[in-house]
Amino acid sequence: SQKIEQNSEALNIQEGKTATLTCNYTNYSPAYLQWYRQDPGRGPVFLLLIRENEKEKRKERLKVTFDTTLKQSLFHITASQPADSATYLCALRYNFNKFYFGSGTKLNVKP
């Protein structure tokens, strides 16, 4: 079955720096890949989507890249703020009903 790896260790960075989170997957590439944010005690919230034929997507301070050769997506938050502290999940969509989520990486942005 599909395996998705996100760094299980928390990422600690200083306010104002760029946070970079990684999502690696095995086997075949998905039709598209999504990134979600999850705060403690809440459900995930959609942030960005990138398709398999796209290299990069941006939305305000967020940027996602997708490299099907490396089987990897990178998620960047520029000019990070303490309010960006949360767990970030990547999700891979293969076909009609096949979604696979990573276990997430916790980001801590220190003031």
Next chain:
Amino acid sequence: DVKVTQSSRYLVKRTGEKVFLECVQDMDHENMFWYRQDPGLGLRLIYFSYDVKMKEKGDIPEGYSVSREKKERFSLILESASTNQTSMYLCASSLRSGSGADTQYFGPGTRLTVL
């Protein structure tokens, strides 16, 4: 704004009890999903429904069943709860878009403890 609500935030049940988790969405979405979330394992799909009375098994359907009698409501049923079903349960909904790029909207989750 899309709203997905779940009937309980916290639930404590005993082994062997029948448990119902309810999910309601207010945006006329066709697709609805039930996941469980456990530390280190991510979200795992239990069941999925793409229309009223339609359902498909996800990756871990054993020990669960679902019901979708109305478009806005999707219920998860634990026929006989066991301690290994202690988990956070998340419901989600999405449009059945032609592009296939459906964003999922999640509820707040139900933390179920089975004693």
